[in-house]
Amino acid sequence: MKLVFDRPRALADVQTHYCPGCTHGIIHRLVAEAIDELDIAERTVGVAPVGCAVLAYNYFNLDFQEAAHGRAPAVATGIKRALPENVVFTYQGDGDLASIGTAEIVHAANRGEAITVVYVNNAIYGMTGGQMAPTTLPDQKTSTSPYGRDVSSAGYPIRMAEMLSTLVAPQYIARVAVNSPANIQRAKRAIKKAFEIQVKNKGFALVEVLSTCPTNWGLSPEKALRWLEDNMIPYYPLGDFKVPKEVE
Amino acid sequence: MKLVFDRPRALADVQTHYCPGCTHGIIHRLVAEAIDELDIAERTVGVAPVGCAVLAYNYFNLDFQEAAHGRAPAVATGIKRALPENVVFTYQGDGDLASIGTAEIVHAANRGEAITVVYVNNAIYGMTGGQMAPTTLPDQKTSTSPYGRDVSSAGYPIRMAEMLSTLVAPQYIARVAVNSPANIQRAKRAIKKAFEIQVKNKGFALVEVLSTCPTNWGLSPEKALRWLEDNMIPYYPLGDFKVPKEVE
Amino acid sequence: MSEKLLMKGNEALGEAALQAGCQLYFAYPITPQSELPEYLSRRMPELGRVFLQAESEIAAINMVYGAAGAGARVMTSSSSPGISLKQEGLSYIAAAQLPCVIVNMSRGGPGLGSIQPAQSDYLQATKGGGHGDYHLIVLAPASAQEIVDLTILAFDLADQYRTPVMIMGDGLLGQMMEPVLFPDRTNVELPEKPWATTGRKGDRPKNIIHSLELQSERLEAHNQKLQEKYADIAATQKRSDEYLTEDADVVLVAFGTVARICRSAIDMAREKGIKAGLFRPISLWPFPDEALARLAEKERVFLSVEMNCGQMVDDIKLAVDCRRPVHFFGRVGGIVPSPEEVLAEIEKIMAGRCDA
């Protein structure tokens, strides 16, 4: 029998600190698979800001920079401008990218910075213990929205993929989810495409990945997948929002 | 003969420091007229960040707060939440709102903060002497884009009205220009509507006003109006991008 | 309220703020102060007050600026990296003379560091982390009860002097539960704020909140006014506490959490016959230098114990006019020194002293 599925080389063979069933782990693997398949590990630099994935530098077999909360796109810009031949990607949470780091992602996208952004939207601040995120759904209870998110005061969950798609420069913007084997395969293709674009076209690409946080949602891993499907996907529709002509 | 046109009461009877022909002055008047017509001067608080209009507190007969660069929407949020019965508006430049203050405007808009935003887009950093703004047009020469804005490195001029219109909460978003008497009248109506919405619906409203900077564009005031018409309006189309049902 | 409650420091702080009349709270999540926003997100809506999670620390401090300028009692909180982000805003608030309360439950640094307790933002807080000549009043509680008392005081001082006041704690103080009593504040009258931007009604001249002064002479005059205010605060608002200093040969200087560790170490030293005492700055700015100078009149040695690399040492040296030896012992990175370690340090110093 042939080995048909194994840990990608770009993923370090270590145990992660993620909670059981947290889909951060799946997304890590998809990123590593894309890097393996494109054979770019030797020239890739990852950037992970603080958030549950802050220790990503331990989990990838890649050069890595840790970034301050929200600033990964700026850090990645610095790296990419210094090393234009390298492949640079950020791995950011929703609190990170859609709240404190709004200016940085908007402007990196607007400049068409040739980086790949993996945007993990789990509708919550995972690392800090489950506070409301800009992406938290209406009426969703979190530790700082104990009565449920009140959209009249806290506003609506923000759809970053759609918003960034209004900009001219970005080449590829898509939203995927990792709640089922089929969606994971789609997510895989999108993430790979986002890296391919950097390798080929040198443009900005972002993949928003709907992800779970069983711990802070207070659900079992399986129920969390279902909650994602039933609640997040209707609000955050999956699909490509911006596709470059050549790569389509 | 009847007096048919005079300085609005909300506009202080003092000389401004604006350069000859700078349309900041026109926009000030339109804001003051709207406030007079709605008779809300006694409960209005203005917020102006640093930028050519930083001294707006001297030019309006209104309570006023100066804000740090980019932070007017946050300051206005603080005021409005403290004084929900008051009318609060910001008067922000393009460098301010569309660059350093990106996160603050996106999130004030996304929260549906019940404030009125007057966004003066003159495609340049006026106050600091004509550096490239996020809104500077492709190939436009400025003191920090001496060879013309290179979109491949500096990105494309950012269309804030369009981008913010993808959000759920904002009630009214429009773009106007003050380059001709007819457009000034339209601008007037839009600005008034933006205040009316706050008075009636308590929602977020933003009017982007295309404005001139004769000094830093290196053009006479009249030529500047024409440059605005010929170059800015084609890139920044005028019109309503988001209109509330009730006020339409 | 007069019943004793067992509360976490972070929650006690939140409740004290409410009782001090805090009407709005703006902040961004960060460990180890999250119990504070979490507590207030439950309590403030109950009271019809404003809890708003801001999009960032920068937005939060600027919301505080706006609300304070509008005349409200307002607070924000964060921890070290988040406090660094607020430095521009703090400088603006100090310059515009707006009363407000800022909480720093500080953590190990620099950079992302750790979330464990630390005191390594002492210099940032006391020497001005932002630009320009300004000060925050900085209060450092050492127990949950003191968190309550100093939080209420912070709001009052902020209004009295129209100045930002910082409560400086650490994760340990924030997480620890201790009994607290809330003082009766039903009869407290909050001061008028005729300068607030609440709408220019009738013929009151317009109110302006600003810090721009393009004419250097006016900016200098404004700075002089601020300096006079700071001198006034320094003259009247220095706070400190002492424990067994009277006959002490070695005086430990420590604030917050560490002061309590030192207290235990002192008890242990006394048991061993070493006359140790504790000087505890409660106001870090203004630094209680005169009280310390009085202690330096007698010949004794000083030992600064801190959860940082010695940031308070210079203030102590200056307070004692460089006339007495000032030693230092510190742990950093989130490590809380143990009483035993501190005792060992005391013994070392006393031994050295005998040698000398």
Place this chain on the structure above:
Amino acid sequence: MSEKLLMKGNEALGEAALQAGCQLYFAYPITPQSELPEYLSRRMPELGRVFLQAESEIAAINMVYGAAGAGARVMTSSSSPGISLKQEGLSYIAAAQLPCVIVNMSRGGPGLGSIQPAQSDYLQATKGGGHGDYHLIVLAPASAQEIVDLTILAFDLADQYRTPVMIMGDGLLGQMMEPVLFPDRTNVELPEKPWATTGRKGDRPKNIIHSLELQSERLEAHNQKLQEKYADIAATQKRSDEYLTEDADVVLVAFGTVARICRSAIDMAREKGIKAGLFRPISLWPFPDEALARLAEKERVFLSVEMNCGQMVDDIKLAVDCRRPVHFFGRVGGIVPSPEEVLAEIEKIMAGRCDA
């Protein structure tokens, strides 16, 4: 280059950075340093290097972090409020030990203040405006030529110690034209940076740039490493200059622009028979305390002259071990003191001294 050029300080700084091999520059516009980005926006594309106007000061410092981590020579510049915004980033850069150069052409504060020259960010720069125990090397030039020399030095020190270096000037130095000579640097070899994240090629272990240390013990060890580095820098990198101090009865202490004003005042004082001299710190951190202590061996008085409210005074007192009187004269808000005013201050002190 060896021809003398008449250049503005800001432009000389830009050219010096280019000659020092600065490959990338990220910044956000602010007066009074705009000539620097404007100059570099012309020059860097000519040289095939990277000029990028960032969306904010925060983005700029984080771009610097990224590029420095990738092994490049990189610079940013701003002025007071913009520098306050960079504090979190600076703490991260110091913690991650990334070499880079930060320019602060400071202006009147606090808050928005004015754009006129000031030195009121001294404490922010030297005591750490960000969180945690860290230092910047801070260099304060007093002429266009020194701007050139110290800028080049800054890049070299940054690499040598893997640490951020700040050039601290003010609008006057930035706007002033003076002759400058650029040293010949064609043979300078830039140090290797085996730690840089340039892609994990072959079997070199991966490189990681980070400052998180969740284990307190490791974070403490990292802090100790940083402190050792700072001690090393303090031992070898203190820089100062003296003028007529040998026989001086009164020693003025001043840096940057003000040092030049003092020089003139000293000349005037000498003409009147007053023995005045100047001690000029060039490195503000590490503060040249030993050189100052040597001056304090003789009985003389010190006068700190600053464009702030006396921020350097404590450093002087500590350097002279509180043994000599340290007076202060300052102007703020963008006002540059005149030699006449300083002279008057000197005369006052000398008169007081005779009285005493």
Place this chain on the structure above:
Amino acid sequence: MQHEFIFAGFGGQGVLLMGQLLAHTAMDEGKRVSWIPSYGPEMRGGTANCTVIVSDREIGSPVVSRPSCVVAMNLPSLDKFEETVKPNGVLVINSSLVTREPKRQDVTVVKVPATQVANELGNARVANMVALGAVIEATGVVTPDGLMKALKKNLPPHRQNLLPLNREAIEKGRKTAQE
């Protein structure tokens, strides 16, 4: 007189609550008290512990390196904290989960099959109360009466129905310690 406790166990065993209840009781009985949780890195899982001090006078360090009593609800906790107990102190062990014998000879060892007792009572979650009963019996830090009062006061309204169960658990714990 000062008692210093460390309660330690798995995340779900309710060790934090156990400490809090003791602190509440002691406070209501007029003692000075402090309670601190171990608060680790911003991540999940693993073990938990808390430190409780009960004292007649002002409490100095709330951090304790040499507690007078350690309560080890599981094996890793015993491994970690056994060495720290003060000589002549008390070591309370949940003998249902801790398989090995303690090494210390200079302390009073109290073995309580807390999990087993709780299971017998029909609710594994009250193992912490069983252990707490043993603790107060072994140390005398608070009165049983005070503990019962504090229990009632601190159970949230919708949990008041669990009062009898918890009471019984405490009583059972006390009994074991008397043996």
Place this chain on the structure above:
Amino acid sequence: MQHEFIFAGFGGQGVLLMGQLLAHTAMDEGKRVSWIPSYGPEMRGGTANCTVIVSDREIGSPVVSRPSCVVAMNLPSLDKFEETVKPNGVLVINSSLVTREPKRQDVTVVKVPATQVANELGNARVANMVALGAVIEATGVVTPDGLMKALKKNLPPHRQNLLPLNREAIEKGRKTAQE
């Protein structure tokens, strides 16, 4: 020997350039020099001035409160700076625009109808060169030759055609001052 100049006038009169050219000349003649503009609030319009110091030794304060020479290209400049000239200093006045007589008796007053001369030369913009000619004549701070060289060196390539005009302007200015 140290010369301290303040050049002042309307924004468009080229006073900053005038000072820069003098600084360039002096530098090329081996002197120490410094030039600083008045740099005001972040806004436009109004008057401009610059300070130039030319010295044999290291320059201390680049800011000058008592210049040895003031060049007032318009009336507001005279109003503002007349009082500051050192006794026995030089006051150069653009008499085409300055209508009043100077008050100072203790300084050498040089009146140059700079604007008028420039207009006669066909280009109002060289009034600054006319005045500068007068300045070097009245103060001797640099040689006429040096100034001409510096002029040529510092005119940008596309302006070299203006060299003769500027030269003539300087010469005319020198003549007036000789009178």
Place this chain on the structure above:
Amino acid sequence: MARGKVVFNEDRCKGCELCTTVCPQKILVMSETINKLGYHPATVSDPDKCTGCATCARICPDCVIKVYRQ
């Protein structure tokens, strides 16, 4: 007789000329004189033709012009 009348607050005029470019009657011109601010202010050359349409006032950035109409 003129249907309208414009009154200039001359000392506030910055001489930007914008009013002159929009007057439908083309009756606004720049004056030879210099005002307090140092600018040539705008003025009306042929007051009788003024219709009081206020177009000039609406574009004036400095609120220099008052308009009267019958």
Place this chain on the structure above:
Amino acid sequence: MARGKVVFNEDRCKGCELCTTVCPQKILVMSETINKLGYHPATVSDPDKCTGCATCARICPDCVIKVYRQ
């Protein structure tokens, strides 16, 4: 004979059960034993039915599962 084979890196399993919910053959179950991390690891109940489709491996967040196919 089985068409596929799954091999578990048992000590890395966090017992999240996700693999068990997606296996088309429904042959994955949670073991009674406890692994080094303190979790009940997943295991295969009926190896013969495994098709080697790798669905389980694809959803496993912890890269616990290697899959072989003929």
